[in-house]
Amino acid sequence: MESEPDKFVDKLRQLQRAQPFRPFRLYLTDGTQFEVRHPEAAWLTKGGLYVGLFEDGSEDDVPESSAFCSLLHITRVEVGERASA
Structure with a gap:
């Protein structure tokens, strides 16, 4: 059975590999936000x-x-x- 962290890693991987890529924003517990605007700008x-x-x-x-x-x-x-081409 897949654990919750593994499912979340899979979800992030799907977002990173989506075709066409759509930028996504991460929200952290301390209120910080990070935008992933290109698939190669994220390392899982x-x-x-x-x-x-x-x-x-x-x-x-x-x-x-x-x-x-x-x-x-x-x-x-x-x-x-969607990111513009």
Whole structure:
């Protein structure tokens, strides 16, 4: 039987691999929010998700830095509109 964390990892994997990709936002227990605006700007692990952080308004496809979001602290995931091609 699959555990709840495993199901959540599967859900994040589905969001990351969706075709076409739709950006999504992670909400954490401390109120922090992170937007995953490109599938290659998220690195999934068994314990959480590393999210590539971009400067506001940046069109660059290489993140400035990253943040780790523990699965234990992700309270909600909101899926946005389709990314433009």
